Amino acid sequence: MTENNQRKQQAKLLRVFRKIHRTTGAFLFIFFFFVSVTGILLGWKKNSGGLLQSKSFQGTSVHLKDWLPIDSLHKNACKILLDSISKDATLELERIEIKKDKGMVKFIFAENFWGIQLDGATGQLLHIERRRSDFIEKVHDGSILDDYFKTGNGLIKLVYTTIMGLALLIFTITGFWLWYGPKRMKRK
Structure with missing residues (x-):
């Protein structure tokens, strides 16, 4: 050539x-x-x-032996969601994040990106958060369309x-x- x-x-x-x-x-x-x-x-x-991701608040004990059972914490998180956000809120969980080193547990609800942070030992509310970063992540990877079209x-x-x-x-x-x-x- x-x-x-x-x-x-x-x-x-x-x-x-x-x-x-x-x-x-x-x-x-x-x-x-x-x-x-x-x-x-x-x-x-x-x-x-x-703004995009709430800080993780500190609970009273980092020792799991001092914590309430997860089902008690879950019931408390659901009650807080219904009382503080909406009586009609869906209680379906997306996930539970246990932050042992913070003495805190996060209940992340599937609908509308709400998160409830509770003290693992007392069950007291530490923080209610709108999980904007979860929404952004779902837009980023396209899974928001799977949610929308179910x-x-x-x-x-x-x-x-x-x-x-x-x-x-x-x-x-x-x-x-x-x-x-x-x-x-x-x-x-």
């Missing part, structure tokens, strides 16, 4: 990579926008002064993260080639 033909082939390959890069970017622009903004917010959540199996999140991961891989490869290809052509 002559040098001129090689150069034409490399230029053609560069045009293909540029088109893939441009088309993928245009098609997924809004998704990249959400992923980047939510990613920045998640990176800053612990340094947001309580898929229950995480299919939308799986498809979304696969598309976004493959797009990032394509951007990395095509972006590298768009940077390296012209340098390679100049050298020859």
